[in-house]
Every structure is written in C-alpha cells, then in structure tokens.
Amino acid sequence: MAYVAIADRDHDIEHHDPTTFITKYIWSQDHKVIAIQYSITAIFVGLVALVLSGMMRLQLGFPDSFSFITPNNYYQFITMHGMIMVIFLLTALFLGGFGNYLIPLMIGARDMVFPYMNMLSYWVYLVSVIVLLTSFFVPGGPTGAGWTLYPPQAILPGTPGTDWGIVLMLGSLALFIVAFTMGGLNYVTTILQARARGMTMMRLPLSLWGIFMATVLGLLAFPALFVSAVMMMLDKALGTSFFMPAIVSMGEQLDYDGGSPILFQHLFWFFGHPEVYIVALPAFGLVSDLLSTHARKNIFGYRMMVWAILAIGGLSFVVWAHHMYVSGMNPYFGFFFATTTLIIAVPTAIKVYNWVLTLWQGNIHLTVPMLFAIAFIFTFTHGGLTGIFLGNVVVDLPLSDTYFVVAHFHMVMGVSPILVVFGSIYHWYPKITGRMLNETLGKVHFWGTLLGTYAIYLPMHYLGFLGVPRRYYAMGNTEFMPESAFVLNQSITISALIVAGFQLIFLYNLISSLRNGEKAGPNPWRATTLEWQTPDTPPKHGNWGHTLPEVHRWAYDYSVPGYPDDFIPQNVPADPSIPAYDQGSHGPDHGTSS
Amino acid sequence: MTFALVFLAVIMATVIGWLLRQSLNTQPWQADDPLENRPGRGVIAVEPAKIALLSFIAVATSLFALFLSAYLMRMKMADWSPLTEPKLLWLNTGLLVLASIAFQLTRSAATRGQLPTVKTGLIAGGVCTTLFLLGQLVAWQQLNAGGYFMTGNPANAFFYVLTALHGMHLLGGMWVWGRTTARVLAGADARSVRLSVELCTVYWHYLLLVWIVLFALLLST
Numbered sequence A: 001m002a003y004v005a006i007a008d009r010d011h012d013i014e015h016h017d018p019t020t021f022i023t024k025y026i027w028s029q030d031h032k033v034i035a036i037q038y039s040i041t042a043i044f045v046g047l048v049a050l051v052l053s054g055m056m057r058l059q060l061g062f063p064d065s066f067s068f069i070t071p072n073n074y075y076q077f078i079t080m081h082g083m084i085m086v087i088f089l090l091t092a093l094f095l096g097g098f099g100n101y102l103i104p105l106m107i108g109a110r111d112m113v114f115p116y117m118n119m120l121s122y123w124v125y126l127v128s129v130i131v132l133l134t135s136f137f138v139p140g141g142p143t144g145a146g147w148t149l150y151p152p153q154a155i156l157p158g159t160p161g162t163d164w165g166i167v168l169m170l171g172s173l174a175l176f177i178v179a180f181t182m183g184g185l186n187y188v189t190t191i192l193q194a195r196a197r198g199m200t201m202m203r204l205p206l207s208l209w210g211i212f213m214a215t216v217l218g219l220l221a222f223p224a225l226f227v228s229a230v231m232m233m234l235d236k237a238l239g240t241s242f243f244m245p246a247i248v249s250m251g252e253q254l255d256y257d258g259g260s261p262i263l264f265q266h267l268f269w270f271f272g273h274p275e276v277y278i279v280a281l282p283a284f285g286l287v288s289d290l291l292s293t294h295a296r297k298n299i300f301g302y303r304m305m306v307w308a309i310l311a312i313g314g315l316s317f318v319v320w321a322h323h324m325y326v327s328g329m330n331p332y333f334g335f336f337f338a339t340t341t342l343i344i345a346v347p348t349a350i351k352v353y354n355w356v357l358t359l360w361q362g363n364i365h366l367t368v369p370m371l372f373a374i375a376f377i378f379t380f381t382h383g384g385l386t387g388i389f390l391g392n393v394v395v396d397l398p399l400s401d402t403y404f405v406v407a408h409f410h411m412v413m414g415v416s417p418i419l420v421v422f423g424s425i426y427h428w429y430p431k432i433t434g435r436m437l438n439e440t441l442g443k444v445h446f447w448g449t450l451l452g453t454y455a456i457y458l459p460m461h462y463l464g465f466l467g468v469p470r471r472y473y474a475m476g477n478t479e480f481m482p483e484s485a486f487v488l489n490q491s492i493t494i495s496a497l498i499v500a501g502f503q504l505i506f507l508y509n510l511i512s513s514l515r516n517g518e519k520a521g522p523n524p525w526r527a528t529t530l531e532w533q534t535p536d537t538p539p540k541h542g543n544w545g546h547t548l549p550e551v552h553r554w555a556y557d558y559s560v561p562g563y564p565d566d567f568i569p570q571n572v573p574a575d576p577s578i579p580a581y582d583q584g585s586h587g588p589d590h591g592t593s594s
Numbered sequence B: 001m002t003f004a005l006v007f008l009a010v011i012m013a014t015v016i017g018w019l020l021r022q023s024l025n026t027q028p029w030q031a032d033d034p035l036e037n038r039p040g041r042g043v044i045a046v047e048p049a050k051i052a053l054l055s056f057i058a059v060a061t062s063l064f065a066l067f068l069s070a071y072l073m074r075m076k077m078a079d080w081s082p083l084t085e086p087k088l089l090w091l092n093t094g095l096l097v098l099a100s101i102a103f104q105l106t107r108s109a110a111t112r113g114q115l116p117t118v119k120t121g122l123i124a125g126g127v128c129t130t131l132f133l134l135g136q137l138v139a140w141q142q143l144n145a146g147g148y149f150m151t152g153n154p155a156n157a158f159f160y161v162l163t164a165l166h167g168m169h170l171l172g173g174m175w176v177w178g179r180t181t182a183r184v185l186a187g188a189d190a191r192s193v194r195l196s197v198e199l200c201t202v203y204w205h206y207l208l209l210v211w212i213v214l215f216a217l218l219l220s221t
C-alpha cells in the first residue's frame, strides 16, 4: 500500500462544525473541549483529595483534638486520598487533559482520529469519578483498605467500608480503565497516523514522546489492575477464593479457602509500578519542552532523551516486586528486582543530566513555567535518590512502611509531577484561553508551594529513620519517638495547611485571568512547536483553518546562529531567508483569513 | 507472572523496536531532512482503525495473559481440584472455527466486491458466533448441574471467569458485526464495508486463537 499520510487525505475527513451550545461544550467531540472537561474534573477531585490530606494532617499533628476524625475516617481518607491523587487526578490530567489538548495540536492534526470514542472516554471517566465519590455517601462510607487495597483485609469486617465502599471503589476503577483504554487507543493511533507532512517521529516534541510511551504503558498495565479488581470483586460479592485464604475473622471461620493474597500483590504492583511511570513520563516530556523553550536552547541530547523514555518504558515492567520485599520472597528474586530497579535509575539519571545540560549556558528566562520546571529537577532528583535507597532489599526492610516511604513517593510522584502540571498550566494557559496568567500571583504560588512542600516532606524522611510507621492513626506513647518528632509532626501539619492555602491563589489566578488576564497573542513564549502556530488563539474547531501545517524541522530550533529571531517554528522551511513567521500564526502557504 | 511477562515482553519489544527504528540514522536537528518523506519513515500505511484494532488486541492480550498467569499461580495452591470440562466445548470450538472461516471468506468477497457472498458470509459468521455463545451458556448450565459451582473451587471460578471474559470480547465484536450486517442488508456497497469486515475478521481470528489457548489450558489442567 502506498504511503499516504493522513495529512494528505485531509479532504476525506469531514468537519462537522458543532452548532449548538450542547454539542460545542458538553457532548463535544473536539479534543480541546474534551481536554478541558478532563482537566476540570481531575482538578476538582484533586481538590477533594487535598482536603482529605489536610484532615489526615490535622489528626497526625494534633491527635485527640478533632473528634470528627475517627480511626475509621482516617483510613478512609488515606485510601481515597491516595487513589484519587494517583489515578483520578494525575493519570487523568496528564493523559486525558494534556494528552488530549496537545497531541493533535503538536502533530498538526485537526483532531483525534476517533473523536466519538474520545468523547465517550471522558464521559465514562466522569461516571467513574461519580461512582468513586458516591462511596462517601453510602452506608459504611468509602473503603479504608489503603490505596493498595490488599486482601484479605480489604474485604473483611474490621476495615471500614467493606459493605459498599470497596465495591464502589473496584467498580470505579474498572470504569476508569475502560475510559482510559478508549482514550489511550486514540492517543496512540493519532500520534502514529495523523501526523502532519514532515512530522517524523523524531521531530515530535518530547512532550509527545512522554505522553505516547505513558499511554503504551497504561494500555498494557491497567489490565493487571482490571484483573485484580474483577477477582477481588468476585471474592467479595460471590465468595470465591481467588485471593482470600482460609481465615478466622472475629472468632468465626469464614467460607474462604486457600486463596493467595500474594497473588493480588503481584497483580497490583504489576500495574502499580508502571503506573508510577505513567505519571512520570508525561511529566518528563512536558518539563523537557518547558526547559528548552524558556532557556532558549535546544534540548540537550534529544535522541538520548527518546531512548531513555523507551528504556524506562520497557524496564518499568520488570521491577514491580520491589514493592514486595517485605512480603517474603525468594532471596534470588529480591536480588533480581533490586538489580532491575537500579538499572532503571540509569536512563532516569541520564534524563536529569540532560535537563541540567539544557540549562547550561542557556538564556534562562525565569518565567513562572520555568521556575516550576527547574524546581521539578530538584524535587525529582531528591525523590529519585531516596528511591535508590529503597530499591535495595537490606535498606528497604527497615524503612518499608515508614514515613521514609511516604516522603519518597510524595517527592517523586506527588510533588514532582504536580510541579510540572503547574508549570505546564502556566505555559499553555495562554493558548487555551488567549490570556496570560498573572505573573506575580504565579511567583507567589510557586515559592509558597515549593518551600512549603519541602517543609512538609523533608522532615518526613527523618521521621522515617526514627521508625515512625505510615498508615497509623495515632502514635500514642512510644519510646522511640522523641518529643521533637511530635513537634515536627505539628510543623508538617501547619506547612501542609499553608501549602493548601497557596493553591487557592492559583485557583483564583486561573479564574480571574479568564477575564482580566493580559491578552496573550498567538505565541507569547516565542516557542517553536506547532500548537503556537495556529491561525487562531485559542484554536478554533479543526485547529488549522483551511490548510494543515507542514513540518520542516524539529521542535528545538532555539537561538540558531545567523537567524534573526531566537527561535524558528517547526513549520518554517529550511531556507531561513523565506520569512515564514508571520505573527506566529502561519507559514506562507498556510494563510487563512478566517 | 512469567507467562504474562513473556507476552508483554513480546509486545513491548515490538513497540520499542519499531520506535527505535524511527530514531536510527536520523539527525533530528537538521531541517528538511531529505529522508523525511520516504515510505516507512513515520506514518504506517494502513488505516487508523487497523492500528487501533491492533493496539486493542495488545491490550486484550495483556488482559488474558495476566488472567492466565493468575490461573497458573493459583493452581499451585493445595485446594485446587480440576474440573472435567463438558464435551460440548468441542462442539463450541468447532462453531468458532466455522465463524472464523466465514469471516475469512467474507473478507475476500468484500475485497472483490461480491455483495451476495458478503451477505451470506456475514450472516453465517454471526450465526456461528451466536451458537458458540449459546453453547457456552449451556456448558455453564451443565457444569452447574454437575455441582461445579463458582464458589466450590478456584478451578471452577476460573473456568467461569475466563469463558465469560472471552464471551464478552466476542459480544463486543458482535456489536461491530451487527452494524456492518445492518448496513449490508440495507443495501450498502460491498466495498464500503470492506474495512469493517476486515476488522471483524482479524478480531475473530484473534479471539479464536485466544479460545484455543484457553481451552487447551483448561483441558490440560
């Protein structure tokens, strides 16, 4: 079959411009609208999870002072907080939000390849969120099994929410996976098949490489969560014994027999570890583009960055059991998984070096997105280093299930990706809305968030070394905890509340800039990638007016010697004497008057 | 987990291998690389729907492989007692093979534009599949009647779950089949349904393969 880029089949693609408010903004098939729907929903549940974390911190900092936080509530808050943050916020926001918005724009396409399926993906996601939140209102409340949902305790009486909560949680996860699969098939197919003329894979901005690989990981790893959810649901609802061992609960011999809780752990972490990279890889990609754009320098080692993403993607499937060192395993397995874990640190470290080298001698603009991007390098390095500690069996054994682990995973997959989310929102908001976010408020938000999160998580490492266990409602009187640890816990709580307060500034900025923000123009950051070269800002339905863009170069032509501007957009032909850059909107033969 | 790992390794190796090939011999920093519009560089010359189907097959493979991994791990526990599969399953297998053959014939007919054959082929494929699904339900009833309840033993539970999962995938296929058949019966041109027919054919062959693996595993354990 002949080589026909979709771009050349443009006339085959029908464009139904939506006409009514409902088709435009609600049942919309436009990837940009879907992206915003995904983002708003994700941020909304994220705020719920933030409030939950505040309540947990109140209890930990000031035990016995808040009667409405019972031990049961505490476990329910932990569980919902963790699950929401990891899956319903970060996964949905990076792939459903940023993926949806950026993929078609960055590859020069009019939309996703299957817009209808894309729309369904959002609505199923919304249902999964509603099902999840419903569990706050059912008898017994949400499940308190911890976000890892380990059996047998996840479905045995004694754990909160074993009547309805766990059922809704499993159902919600299954729905989320269906939604993600519909979206993911779209992202993969669109990146492979709908690239504009000249947009080879190796000219894709790194954002898309990260999103692409994360989607591949998601498509292959979420089934493991699905399998565990289905089998646990059957154990719970029908009384099968996939995971449930013969067990005496509250003095009563239950009907279960012979099941294997370890089997669940394998399935869960077979999904759980790739999940870390499902969140991290898009962050890696986006931050690379932020750094390059705001340092006015090409990304250092583009190909190596791509190869590192591929290597991380492949390796992330063979490290899962480093979450199970304390579950008891053959020492050779432990050795194997420790080794793979350390190996995966190599491509990851390469990326960090390349980010730093990108900054080296760059013309660094300390814009708000850049501040967040640079902060990410710090927090990620920090979290990555503690990961190397925990990857080693002997070091992990005493630290496992302590606050050291909480500190580790919050630095590496809580704070770091969230910083990238913030940086990216400050960066792309002008394209999405046509207006800039307020810079002063942005800087205040940045410093508050960065310093505040360090005030929260640095001391947690120390608490972990002391041996303070995670998932404890209250420590009571213990000998190993010095008085200073209690004081630290108070200061962590206060910092957490302050950090939460700073997010209100961000929300205010998001909303008020919609009306009052400075008008942005098509390309305020003078960036090279295609989304900044659209004829309209914000881009209209169909993105590109009459003619699709044609790509002539990679995404990183910043500060090219001999060229008058310090950036050359991707759709500018090789001969720079042709002045294709026209107000950042379109090349010479891409003119549209609409 | 080894079982699932092997499958995933194959899938990941294919994906990564293809991506890696895109990156070799490129100098991404060069503008207007004369290589860029050469076939094979970049867009794969097939319809997007086929790429989507292949990706979905990768997802389904991951799902089935993980279930089978779980099966193999759970099997080693002491309480496992294998069940005797109903003989009916052999008949069902035959029906699914027939369905696959019917789709294969439909597919060549659709490429050649022979509408009558497309019609009969689609109907035959649909009927065989429906019979297969009904046959699976009957097999469930036979098992139930024989005292092999879902909760009795993990082997039974796995049997029900795996067959249900496979059946549900077929039902998803039947939805596309239904839309295609409706279009053909409403007088659509044979070539206009070629793509849908091709997708169905690939998907049915895949599900036949999955069934054969499942069936072999169920029989042998």
Ligand code: HEM
Binding pocket: A053, A054, A056, A057, A078, A079, A081, A082, A083, A085, A086, A090, A145, A146, A147, A148, A406, A409, A410, A413, A414, A415, A418, A456, A469, A470, A471, A472, A496, A499, A500
């Ligand atoms: C200001 C922000 C945050 C605060 C104050 C916070 C606080 C906490 C606390 C106190 C726990 C319970 C630790 C324990 O007792 O074991 C926890 C657990 C957790 N958090 Fe956060 N968190 C925040 C943001 C995030 C983000 C952005 C993520 C996204 C990755 C996240 C992911 C998790 C996970 C996965 C757990 C484990 C839940 C479990 O044990 O089941 N957190 N967090």
Ligand SMILES: [Cu+2]
Binding pocket: A272, A273, A276, A319, A320, A322, A323
């Ligand atoms: Cu891990």
